[in-house]
Amino acid sequence: MKIVLFTHPSFLEHQSMPRYANMLLTGMRERGHEVIVWSPKARFYKLPLMKSLKKWLGYIDQYIVFPIEVKFKLLRNSDDALFVFADQALGPWVPLVNNKKHVVHCHDFLALKSALGNIPENPTSLTGKKYQNYIRNGFSKGKYFISISQKTQQDLHELHLGKIESSAVCYNGLNRTFNPLSPTEVRTMLGNKLNLSLSKGYIMHIGGNQYYKNRKGVIEIYESWRSISKKNFPLLMIGSEPTNELLELQKKSAVKNDIHFVTNLADEDVNIAYSGAKCLLFPSLDEGFGWPIIEAMASGCLVITTNRSPMNEVGGSAAFYIDKKPSDDIFFKKWKEDSAKMLEKVVSLNKIQRAVMIENSLKQSQKFTAEFSLNAIEVVYKEITQKL
Template identity: 75%
Template sequence: MKIVLFTHPPFLEHQSMPRYANMLLNGMKERNHEVEVWTPKARFYRLSNIKSLKKWLGYADQYIVFPLEVWFKLRRSSKENLYVFADQALGPWVPLVHHKKHIVHCHDFLALKSALGTIPENHTSFSGKQYQNYIRNGFSKGKYFISISKKTKEDLHALHRGKIESSTVCYNGLSRPFYALSPFVSRSLLGKKVKMQLSAGYIMHIGGNQYYKNRKGVIEIYDFWRSTSSGKIPLLLIGAVPSAELLDLYQKSPYKSDIHFINNLSDEYINTAYSGAVCLLFPSLDEGFGWPIIEAMASGCPVITTNRSPMNEIGGSAAFYIDKRPADILPLQKWKEDSASILEKLISLDELQMKERIKRSVQQAQKFTTDNALNAIENVYKEINSIV
């Protein structure tokens, strides 16, 4: 196949999307397909160092200059090309090739759903709403889609304004290898790295300050668990520097001396962190996929996560589940109590039960390999390439 891959411009400095695009690029090349990347260049974007201005100059590069470049390229491009969009957020470019063979990869629709007012935890500005509508109008011109979860597929069909001809779920694969390392060695290595005593283990969360990551819910569960349990193992929140709201909650915690924020932990220590943890506490309100769930499981770390799609799609029967954190204050106390009870249940497993849980976790993670993901994606590409 001859594949033209549309990607986010490098100057936006995204994290996960470039990894996904590179997986597609390298994976399809390894399968002997021709792949050419089309992406905007930083022409206007580089003209200013003012952050607010750079944003709008970047829009000019993406939505004025780049479409003109694509239009000229299409005039001399092969009719055999399959045009692949690495993310549905690239929707404004989809109309350029909607009458040709194409595939749009869909990750999550959280930004669009927020703009539509269906996610009360995340307010969207007026300009943000217009931008999301622009993206929606664009990907609605597409006909052929791949979603990373059943939940994402459901959202796509609810939000798409046109006719979908083909829609397939192809789960993500691990972007790099993770192994079940010795928990004792892992705790020692991580302890030396962060200068902490971690030999008794720790509860772990990993993620940023996005509303759906629910970092405050992690502290709320931990505080309730500590208040009702004899356990005293620490909580490590790995990821972004905490927000002001999260810091305020931390300062009010009676157990703040055992709550630790770890920022800028290099990738080489992430596998170690998972393997040394007693569990990953991952009570997300929503996710596009939920990478940490399979990363932790592959590392031999039991997982507690939210019992809703896609988290329960990824965790399967290997994870422990809690309800989604309620937005209203009245049911919040019950949520903390129930969630802390699940945490206590996991931590109280005996040695044989823990080994069995870890075994199931590793087996569950093996369903989400890069090869499995790329093979499924390639099959869809071939199908669309042959029928359109």
Template identity: 70%
Template sequence: MMKIVLFTHPSFTAHQSMPRYANMLLNGMKERGHEVAVWSPKARFYKLPILKSFKKWLGYLDQYFVFPLEVKLKLRNSSKDTLFVFADQALGPWVPLVKNRKHVVHCHDFLALKSALGMVPENPTSFTGKLYQIYIRRGFSKGKNFISISKKTRQDLHQLHLGEIANSKVCYNGLSRPFFSLPRESSRDLLETKFNILLSQGYIMHIGGNQYYKNRQGVLEIYETWRNLYHTNIPLVLIGEEPSEELNILHKKSPFKNDIHFITNLSDEHVNNAYSGAICLLFPSLDEGFGWPIIEAMASGCPVITTNKAPMNEVGGMAAFYIEKKPADPAQWQQWKEEGAKTIEKVLKLSRPQQTETIERSFTQSQKFTTEYFLDAVEVIYKEINQIV
């Protein structure tokens, strides 16, 4: 049995996927018989009655002033064989607290840091944002042992880490909740009734937030091009955050605006229905740390169209349909949109045997990313690090 301390983001931050990931580690290691304690900042300054615009800075006081003092006190009573696990490399400022103890840092994506360093021109970072990412980078660079969720993330880690790395492994994410291939027609009927939109003939689906790399604008552009080229009246459903102002403008200008639907606050259960009822998932991300929707869709029996770039093609393997990344040069955008449109049409024109083969291949690919497979691999690495003298 190992003694594990799991560092996680505080509950008062707006993270969505990170709490699921941390809970997967927590519950998975407990089920395997290990003793796990969670260390996370509590809301003290953050809960003071003050203007909302100052809340973030009060949260920083809780995370980077109060919490490190608490950790130092707790470390006095922690045995030397305790393994300290950081659920996210963004918790880097706390890594130096245990740099001389057994530790491991889970790495997800470095998109914010790369943006702050000017490596992503399409996503400029504010001055304070740059300082914050430098602070995080200096912190996780004190770490020696790392687990990355993809080969692409591992590559970025080695490029951005400022110190010496002793151990660096890849453990692909496991599904943090179960997804199944649900009956297609009933899934469509359920969503049609719930949202009062016509979905019985199927729909093209996207899921994700407004982050630049999710490329929601590109989803609309491909969809419009497909409608113009092939004149097929099938709606587009975008699940996730409320659309940004820019996306709203594009939506209002679209000749197909009545067939483009934004859905927010969809429950996990209904997300599974959405995948199962979709004709395909259109997921042309510019970048990802992993790309959860690819596997979620495949496990739900939904064909996937995504970007032919790591880590998307790492995750999709031979089961996905690929288009190239949207080029930076606007002169090449039309060609890119037409390529995406042709790929949608290719998926729609699959024969029944081809559809069955695609779904079977997708399901087989999704089984490489089960929770059990992920946790077993993580446990092996934890034990290796824990045995280091």
């Protein structure tokens, strides 16, 4: 099978999308398929102009220059190729090949749903709304899709403006190695690296400052838990530099000395952090998939997450669940209290109970290996090429 893989341009410096595209590239090549990558090059983007213009220059490279290049490439390309879009955000290019064999990988529709006003917590600017509509009109010209979760598939079907011929769910697979490590050893290693006392363990969260990551909610749950528990495990907030709002929340907290923001943690240290944690506290409002859930489980770390899809799709029976943080202040206090009780339950498990849940977590993580994901994706690719 010949595959033409459309990917985001490298000059955008994305993180998760290049990893996913590389998994497709290497995985399909290892399975004996011919894969070539089509992606915009930085031409206008690299011009030495004001930084504020960079985004718009990048748009010229992506949506004016690149489509012209694709049209010329199609003149020389054989008709038997399968055109694969690594992300539905590449939608503006889909109409270039929608009359050929193609498939669009869908990750999450949070930006589009925000632009449509469906997520009041995350308002979108006028230009952002126009951009998301441009992407939507593009991917809606597609007919064949693969979603990373049932939730993403459901959103696709609600937001697609045309007719979908084929829609499959192929869950993500870990494209980095995560293994359970000795908690005692890794706590010492991480503690020395961060200059913190972590020998008894810690509560962990990992993620960026996107609204749906609910980092503020993590701190609110932690504070509520500390008010009812005799335990005093610190909280490690791993990820992006904290916002001013998060820093202010930490500053006003009665347990501020036990709330630590950890930035620029190397990839190899993330496995260490998971393995040493008492649990991962991951109360996301929404996700496309929820990578940290399965990364933590593969590292032997217990997970507390939101009882909503796709988090409960990924966590299955191996995770502990709390309600989604309410937008209504009337229910907020109860949410904090109930979530704190769940955190206390998890960190209070005895050795036998904890060992059983860790074993369940490791088994659950085996459902989300790169091999499992790529095998499922390859089946769909073959089905599409046989249909057309």
